[in-house]
Amino acid sequence: MLHPSTHSSTAVNQSPAASTLPSYLQADNLGPWGNYLQQVDRVVPYLGHLAQWAETLRRPKRILIVDVPIHMDDGSIRHFEGYRVQHNTSRGPGKGGVRFHQDVTLSEVMALSAWMSIKNAAVNVPYGGAKGGIRVDPKTLSMGELERMTRRYTSEIGIIIGPTKDIPAPDVNTNEQIMAWMMDTYSMNEGATATGVVTGKPIHLGGSLGRKDATGRGVFTVGVEAAHHIGLEIKGARIAVQGFGNVGGVAGRLFSEAGALVVAVQDHGGTIYKASGLDVPALLKHVAEMGSVAGFAQAEVLPNDQFWDVDCEILIPAALETQITAANAGRIKARMVIEGANGPTTPAADDILQERNILVLPDVIANAGGVTVSYFEWVQDFSSFFWDEDEINARLIKIMKTAFAGIWQVAQEHQVSLRTATFIVGCKRILHARELRGLYP
Numbered sequence: 084m085l086h087p088s089t090h091s092s093t094a095v096n097q098s099p100a101a102s103t104l105p106s107y108l109q110a111d112n113l114g115p116w117g118n119y120l121q122q123v124d125r126v127v128p129y130l131g132h133l134a135q136w137a138e139t140l141r142r143p144k145r146i147l148i149v150d151v152p153i154h155m156d157d158g159s160i161r162h163f164e165g166y167r168v169q170h171n172t173s174r175g176p177g178k179g180g181v182r183f184h185q186d187v188t189l190s191e192v193m194a195l196s197a198w199m200s201i202k203n204a205a206v207n208v209p210y211g212g213a214k215g216g217i218r219v220d221p222k223t224l225s226m227g228e229l230e231r232m233t234r235r236y237t238s239e240i241g242i243i244i245g246p247t248k249d250i251p252a253p254d255v256n257t258n259e260q261i262m263a264w265m266m267d268t269y270s271m272n273e274g275a276t277a278t279g280v281v282t283g284k285p286i287h288l289g290g291s292l293g294r295k296d297a298t299g300r301g302v303f304t305v306g307v308e309a310a311h312h313i314g315l316e317i318k319g320a321r322i323a324v325q326g327f328g329n330v331g332g333v334a335g336r337l338f339s340e341a342g343a344l345v346v347a348v349q350d351h352g353g354t355i356y357k358a359s360g361l362d363v364p365a366l367l368k369h370v371a372e373m374g375s376v377a378g379f380a381q382a383e384v385l386p387n388d389q390f391w392d393v394d395c396e397i398l399i400p401a402a403l404e405t406q407i408t409a410a411n412a413g414r415i416k417a418r419m420v421i422e423g424a425n426g427p428t429t430p431a432a433d434d435i436l437q438e439r440n441i442l443v444l445p446d447v448i449a450n451a452g453g454v455t456v457s458y459f460e461w462v463q464d465f466s467s468f469f470w471d472e473d474e475i476n477a478r479l480i481k482i483m484k485t486a487f488a489g490i491w492q493v494a495q496e497h498q499v500s501l502r503t504a505t506f507i508v509g510c511k512r513i514l515h516a517r518e519l520r521g522l523y524p
C-alpha cells in the first residue's frame with residue numbers, strides 16, 4: 084500500500100479491537116483467516132464511505148460445523164469433522180468449493196469462504212462467498228467409504244445449501260464424481276432432481292463444457308495479460324508450478340502450448356526439474372497414471388525446498404495456502420507470481436515480493452476462471468439450455484480480461500498492489516450491495 088487513505092473517518096478505519104470480534108474470528112493464531120483479516124485491514128482506507136460497513140467483511144454470515152459418522156468397510160464407525168461457511172451473501176447465493184484434506188481447519192475454511200466473496204465480486208458474478216471441507220485424507224478411504232462420507236456430509240449441510248442458497252463445487256481432492264454424489268443426495272432429500280445445487284458436475288448430469296480447464300485457463304489468461312504489461316515474452320519464459328492437479332496441470336499445459344518452458348513442478352510426492360523444459364503432455368499422463376509427478380523419468384529430482392530457488396520468469400503456486408512465506412519469498416527468482424491456489428502467499432511475503440518488484444497476480448482474480456464457468460454451469464442448469472465449448476471459453480476469456488483490466492487500472496490509480504486493487508474492486512461491490520439492502524429487521 085503506497086498511498087494511505089485520504090478519507091476522513093478514523094473509527095471505521097481501525098482494525099477491530101480484539102474484544103469486538105468473537106474469539107473464534109480473531110487473528111491471534113494467524114492462520115489463513117488471520118491473513119485474510121490483514122488483507123481487509125489494507126483495503127479499508129480505500130473504501131470511502133463504504134468503510135462504515137467493513138466489519139461485515141470480518142464476520143462470516145454463517146458457520147456450520149457438522150459431525151460426519153460413517154460405517155467403514157471393516158465394520159467400525161468413524162467420525163469426521165466437516166464445515167460449511169457462508170461468508171457473505173449480499174450479492175447472491177453463497178458459492179465456493181468443498182475440500183477434503185487432512186489439514187482442513189475452520190480457520191482455513193473461513194478464509195477460503197471470504198476469498199470467494201471477494202473473487203466473485205471481483206469478476207462480477209452474482210454470488211456471495213462460501214466454502215466447505217472435511218478434515219480427512221481421502222486417499223485412505225475406499226471408494227465406498229468416500230461415497231458414504233460425501234453423502235452424509237451433504238445431508239448434514241443440506242439445511243443451508245441449495246440452488247438459490249449456496250452452491251458447492253470441487254476443490255482440493257474433490258472432483259466431478261463427488262459433485263454427482265452431492266447432487267444426488269441433495270436431490271433425494273428434496274424429492275426432486277436439483278442439478279443446480281452444485282457445479283463441477285459430470286457433463287451427463289448438467290455439468291458444463293470447459294469447466295475442468297476453466298481455472299487453469301483463467302490463470303493463463305491473466306498471466307498473458309500481465310506479461311504484456313511488464314514486457315515479458317511468454318514464448319521461452321521459464322515456469323515453475325507447485326501443484327499439478329486441476330489448476331496447475333491445466334495452467335502448465337496452456338503455458339507450454341504457448342511456447343513457455345515448464346522447468347520445475349512440485350506436488351505432494353516431490354519436486355522435478357528440467358532446465359530445457361519438461362514434456363508436459365507426458366508428465367500429465369504420468370500424473371494421471373501414478374497420482375504424482377514423483378518417478379517421472381525424463382527429469383531430475385530436486386529436494387523440495389530447492390523449488391523456491393529455481394531460475395524462472397513465472398512461478399505458479401497451485402497447491403495449498405501459506406506456501407510463499409517470509410522464509411522463502413526472498414529466494415524467489417521469478418518476475419511474476421500467478422496465484423492459482425487460494426491464499427498461497429502470506430501478507431509478510433507479499434510485502435517482500437512487492438519490495439523486490441516481483442508482480443503478484445492474486446488468487447482473488449488469477450484463479451477466478453473456475454467460479455466464472457461454474458456460474459455459466461448454474462445458468463445453463465436453470466435454463467436447461469447448454470452452450471458449446473467455444474462459447475464458454477470465449478465468454479470466460481472476456482470476463483477475465485475485462486476484470487483484470489479494471490483491476491490493473493485501480494492498482495495504477497491508487498499505486499497499490501494488484502491484491503489490494505482486487506480487494507478494492509471486490510469489497511466495494513459487496514459493501515455497496517450491503518448498503519443498498521440495508522439491515523433487516
Ligand code: NAD
Nearest residue numbers: 255256298326327328329330350351401402424425450453
Ligand atoms: P487438485 O487436488 O486437483 O490438485 C492439488 C495439487 O496440489 C496436486 O498436484 C497435489 O499433489 C498438490 N499438493 C498437495 N499437497 C501439496 C504439498 N504439500 N506440496 C506441494 N504440492 C501439494 O486441486 P486443485 O483443484 O488443482 O486446487 C489447487 C488449488 O487451487 C487450491 O488452493 C484450490 O483452492 C485452488 N482453486 C481450485 C479451483 C478449481 O476449480 N479446482 C478454483 C480456484 C482455486
